[in-house]
Amino acid sequence: MLELKDVCFTIRKDGEDANLVDKVSIQIPKGHFMAIVGPSGCGKTTLLKTIAGLNPESDGALIWDGRDLSKEGDFSPSEIGYVPQFSIAYDPLTVDESVEAATRLRVKTKNNAELDQRIDRVLEETGLAPIADRPVKVLSGGQKRRLGLAMELVSDPKLLLCDEVTSGLDPRSEREIVRLLHDLSRKDGRIVLSVTHSLAHLELYDSILVLHEGRVAYHGPPDQLTHYFSVKDTEEVYPRLAGQPSDRWQSSWEKHRVSYYKMLERNREKSVASGALSLPPAKVEGEEVKDEVATKMPGLVSQFGTLLSRRWRIFFRDRGQVLLQLAIMICFPLLVILFSDKAKDPIRKYSDTRQSDMQEEVQEHQNVRMDQVKVGSAVSGIIMFQVVLLALMGSNNSAREIAGERLIYEKEKFGGLRPSAYLASKVAFLSCLVIAQSLWMAFFVNTFGQFRGDFVQHAGFLLLVNGAMTAICLAISSLMRTAEQASLLSIYLVGFQLPLSGAVLALPESVETYTRPFISSYWAWSGSVEGLQTQVHDAVKAVIDTTLSSRDACLYTLAAHIGVALFASWLGTRRHQWD
Ligand SMILES: Nc1ncnc2c1ncn2[C@@H]1O[C@H](COP(=O)(O)OP(=O)(O)OP(=O)(O)O)[C@@H](O)[C@H]1O
Numbered sequence: 001m002l003e004l005k006d007v008c009f010t011i012r013k014d015g016e017d018a019n020l021v022d023k024v025s026i027q028i029p030k031g032h033f034m035a036i037v038g039p040s041g042c043g044k045t046t047l048l049k050t051i052a053g054l055n056p057e058s059d060g061a062l063i064w065d066g067r068d069l070s071k072e073g074d075f076s077p078s079e080i081g082y083v084p085q086f087s088i089a090y091d092p093l094t095v096d097e098s099v100e101a102a103t104r105l106r107v108k109t110k111n112n113a114e115l116d117q118r119i120d121r122v123l124e125e126t127g128l129a130p131i132a133d134r135p136v137k138v139l140s141g142g143q144k145r146r147l148g149l150a151m152e153l154v155s156d157p158k159l160l161l162c163d164e165v166t167s168g169l170d171p172r173s174e175r176e177i178v179r180l181l182h183d184l185s186r187k188d189g190r191i192v193l194s195v196t197h198s199l200a201h202l203e204l205y206d207s208i209l210v211l212h213e214g215r216v217a218y219h220g221p222p223d224q225l226t227h228y229f230s231v232k233d234t235e236e237v238y239p240r241l242a243g244q245p246s247d248r249w250q251s252s253w254e255k256h257r258v259s260y261y262k263m264l265e266r267n268r269e270k271s272v273a274s275g276a277l278s279l280p281p282a283k284v285e286g287e288e289v290k291d292e293v294a295t296k297m298p299g300l301v302s303q304f305g306t307l308l309s310r311r312w313r314i315f316f317r318d319r320g321q322v323l324l325q326l327a328i329m330i331c332f333p334l335l336v337i338l339f340s341d342k343a344k345d346p347i348r349k350y351s352d353t354r355q356s357d358m359q360e361e362v363q364e365h366q367n368v369r370m371d372q373v374k375v376g377s378a379v380s381g382i383i384m385f386q387v388v389l390l391a392l393m394g395s396n397n398s399a400r401e402i403a404g405e406r407l408i409y410e411k412e413k414f415g416g417l418r419p420s421a422y423l424a425s426k427v428a429f430l431s432c433l434v435i436a437q438s439l440w441m442a443f444f445v446n447t448f449g450q451f452r453g454d455f456v457q458h459a460g461f462l463l464l465v466n467g468a469m470t471a472i473c474l475a476i477s478s479l480m481r482t483a484e485q486a487s488l489l490s491i492y493l494v495g496f497q498l499p500l501s502g503a504v505l506a507l508p509e510s511v512e513t514y515t516r517p518f519i520s521s522y523w524a525w526s527g528s529v530e531g532l533q534t535q536v537h538d539a540v541k542a543v544i545d546t547t548l549s550s551r552d553a554c555l556y557t558l559a560a561h562i563g564v565a566l567f568a569s570w571l572g573t574r575r576h577q578w579d
Contacts, residue, residue, distance in 0.1 A: 002028040002051070002159060002191055007060035009043075009050045009214075020046045022214040023060065023250070027261065029268065030158075030189030031277050033182050033204070035196055035222075038211035039238050044195040045085075047211065048161050051193070052082050054414070054578055064159070077416030078106060078296055081152030081160040085167070088411045089147050091137035092317035093310070095128050098136060102151035104306040106415050108298045118154060126150040126180065142173030149180065155296070155415070160184060162194040171200070178204050189280045199234040206271075207264055210237065213246035216253055220260030221267055228256070300421045307417075307425035315429075328396065329437055332389040333444035339385065340449035342378035345371070376539030379452065380529065384503040386441055387465050387524045391497050393437050394469025397430055399490035401474055402573065403483040410578045419573040423478075427566065430470050438463040457531035457551065464558040465524030469494065471565035472520070478572025497521040506545035520561050522546075527554030 009021040020043050028034055036044045049055040051062065053074045062069040069075065089098040099119050109115040123129040126146045131139070139147065145165045152160060162181060166174040178194075178201045185192040185206075194205075202208060202222040210218040210225075218228050226232065229240045241249065271277035298306075315321060402409065409422060442459035445451075451458050473490040480486040498504060500515045501522040507515065516522055529540050530551045541548070549557075 001030060001063070001065065003061075003063040004051070005061045005063065007050060007062060008058045009046055009055050010058035019058075020214050021050050021055075021057075022246075024211075024214075024216055025060075026209060026216065026219050028191055028193070028207075030191060031185060031187075031279050032206045032268075033185035033192045033194070034207045034209055035194055035202065035205045036209045036211065037196060037199060038217075039241065040197070042211045043214035044211055045163055046214070048082075048163055048193065048195050049578075051159075052080060052161055052414070054082075054576075075159065076297075077414070078155035079158050081155065081157035082411070082414060083145075083148045083152050083160070083162040083165050084407075084411060085164045086407050087136075087144055087148065088151055088408050089136045089144070090310075090314055090405075090408070092135065092314050094133050094135050095139070095143075095147055095150075096123070096132040097310075097313070098147060099123060099128075099132075099150050099154065101306055101310050102415075103154040104298065105303055105412060105417055106155045106297070108296050108302070122150045122153045125153060125184070127176075140173070142169050142177060145169070145177055146180070149184075152415075153184070156188070158188070158190055160190060160192045162192065164195055164197065166194075166196055166198055174198060175201055186277055188278075199237065202234060206267065210241070212241045212249050215246040215250040217241060217246070217249035218253055218260075219257070221263050224260065224263065228260075297416050300418055300424075303418060303421035304424050304428075307422060308428050311425060311429045325433070328393055329440055332393065333441050336382060336385050336389065336441070336445050337448040339378070340382055340445065342374055344449055345375050345378075371539070373539075373543055375536065376541070376543040379532065379536055380503060380525075380540045380544060382445070382449070383458070383528045384498070384501065384521070384525050386445060386462055387501075387521045387528070388494070388498050390438055390441060390462055390466040390524075391469040391494050391521055394434070394466045395473045395490040395494045397433050397437075397470045398426075398474040399477055399487045400483045401426055401430065402477040402569075403480050403486040404477075406483075406577055409573075410576070414578075419570065423566075423570055423573050426474060426569075430474065431467075434463065434466045434470050438466045452536045453528075453532035458528045461524040461527040461531075461554065461558070464527075464555070464562070465520050468520040468524075468558050468561040468565065469497075471562045471569065475565045475568035475572060478569045479575075481577065501525055502546035503544065512546075517557065518561075520558060523549065523554040523557045523561075527551055527558070530554070 004024050004026050006023045006025055007021060008019050008023060010017050010019050012018075024047060036047060038044055046055060050057050053069070057070065064075065064079075067073075093101070096119065099122055100115070103109070103115060103118055103122075107118065109118065120129070123132055126149050128143070128146055128150055131143065134143075136144070136147065148165065149160075149162070160181075165181070166177050169177065181192050181194055182204045184190060202225065205222050207219060208222050208225055209216065218225065220228065225234060225237065229237050231237055231240050268277070272279065409417075413419060413422070439459060439462075442451075442455070442462050446455055472493065473486070476489050476493075477483075477486045480489065497519060498521065500507065500519045502512060502516070503522070503525050506512075526548045529537065529548055532540060
């Protein structure tokens with residue numbers, strides 16, 4: 001039994017408290033199918049989210065199976081299924097792959113046979129078996145809703161909440177989905193609550209909850225709806241509601257509540273007696289349910305593996321993304337070597353013997369200086385060019401990685417996905433890109449214009465700057481509200497790397513002191529320059545006004561950038577960002 005006792009959800013609006021859900025008190029027995037209806041903006045979705053725990057109730061109590069949810073802990077993830085208004089499947093995957101991933105993320109199965117059995121059962125139940133191999137992107141609206149349901153049913157939830165799963169469907173598909181939801185509530189005592197705009201097919205529901213301005217105006221059998229509101233047709237209910245304030249409807253409903261609940265009970269007894277409704281045999285103690293469910297959740301490593309293999313699959317299915325990555329990996333190093341010629345030139349040395357005349361000595365100094373300027377500028381420029389291109393690749397790698405799929409992630413987190421498993425899968429996936437991009441850049445450029453110094457040190461710093469920018473943009477992606485915001489901020493961040501690095505123009509000291517610690521490209525550039533042969537190093541120093549930092553300082557600072565960015569990403573992934 002799900003019971004709501006005077007449940008409120010309050011927000012601050014214009015300096016005052018406003019109840020979006022106002023003292024809702026209802027009882028929903030096991031094996032019940034209820035529609036939540038009401039005019040647009042009356043609080044249907046808000047009530048559903050309050051029941052789900054996505055909106056913490058401001059007042060009142062939610063009782064589930066005798067358990068007070070606000071005092072004794074929320075629903076466990078597999079007890080509850082929530083089908084939101086948005087699609088929770090990835091377009092490039094097939095129906096079967098989507099359901100499989102949902103199962104692996106939510107249910108701990110003993111072996112592959114049990115996993116397959118569970119997937120097949122859910123596909124059969126939702127009528128998706130014949131189209132199991134079809135990609136999500138080609139599904140019709142109705143099929144997508146079925147898929148959303150299938151992905152929730154994998155954990156056998158005892159409470160299924162559906163938000164507008166029939167909106168936008170043609171009448172036939174709408175009826176099929178309502179019929180499916182009805183059937184899902186007939187087995188194992190599952191409660192199905194469905195928010196809907198539509199007043200069609202009401203006869204398929206056990207009860208109708210009519211909300212008006214967040215308050216209950218009616219909760220009773222569908223066939224009593226028109227009688228209660230004294231209208232001829234259900235279509236007249238909403239205009240009738242607008243005829244008096246919601247508090248009047250609420251107090252009027254409270255007077256009739258007992259008699260309508262008796263009617264609901266009688267209908268239920270009839271359904272059980274006729275065999276149309278089958279209920280679980282015995283009442284299970286709250287604690288036992290909790291333990292049993294807790295052991296069913298897959299572990300962190302298992303969730304990590306599922307997410308990582310799904311990420312790679314999505315990556316390879318998206319040809320555009322693969323081609324873009326390849327194009328970037330090939331073209332960026334090519335761009336660098338176009339400018340690498342001057343960096344290969346020798347630098348003349350001062351002769352050991354003193355020149356016989358002054359003119360020759362001045363000439364020698366000029367020659368050495370000219371060589372230093374030419375080679376020093378070229379070497380410094382090429383290192384910075386590589387660094388900036390890898391910073392750009394870093395931002396391209398991760399700016400949309402989390403923000404672009406935030407709603408799906410939030411939904412999966414609600415279903416029991418651990419933020420740490422999610423973040424670890426992102427780090428593992430992105431690390432592969434970072435390693436491939438950085439090492440390829442280092443080796444390719446080195447092949448056509450050998451790095452004049454410690455190549456391993458140079459390659460290490462390229463790897464670190466790409467890693468740092470990827471991690472920073474991942475943090476941005478996890479903290480921003482939209483993918484567009486995250487992309488824009490990441491691009492600005494890369495844009496500022498070159499001017500603020502000091503490699504091209506020295507910054508005023510007052511600015512440099514504050515900006516330098518945060519500019520990854522400076523530390524990667526400086527660290528690489530420190531690894532150059534002495535003569536080339538001196539040539540670079542001769543052409544720059546910016547001070548260089550030691551190799552270790554560069555190494556630790558870039559490692560700190562990565563560490564802090566990953567911590568921020570972790571905070572971002574833990575944050576609740578459903579809307
Ligand atoms: N977190 C929030 N902060 C402020 N206002 C909110 C919040 N959540 C919902 N609202 C407002 O509360 C009202 C009820 O919203 P809700 O989405 O629950 O309505 P609804 O009945 O589901 O509407 P519809 O049928 O159009 O989807 C709306 O006016 C909405 O703008």
